[in-house]
Amino acid sequence: MIINGMLPEFIDNMIEQINEDKLWQLYLATALLEDKSFGDWKAAVLSETTPQSNPAGQDSVVNEPTPEEAVAHAESILAGFKPY
Numbered sequence: 001m002i003i004n005g006m007l008p009e010f011i012d013n014m015i016e017q018i019n020e021d022k023l024w025q026l027y028l029a030t031a032l033l034e035d036k037s038f039g040d041w042k043a044a045v046l047s048e049t050t051p052q053s054n055p056a057g058q059d060s061v062v063n064e065p066t067p068e069e070a071v072a073h074a075e076s077i078l079a080g081f082k083p084y
Helices: 007-034 038-048 067-079
Strands: none
């Protein structure tokens, strides 16, 4: 790849493949409960993670739940879990 002058493209391709694999693993771990296809889920996740400019120039936390909300959400997930 170095001799052919294609090292940057090769590295970009490898990074894209690693990111795709990580998204697939996350999909298998979380999104199957939502009954969405991988393509639909991936499009939704990637659209939610696009950086948005903050006019005040301050760092802000994007919709981070309170501990109580996180516990309630976790309990609702567990309530729907049926191992058999």
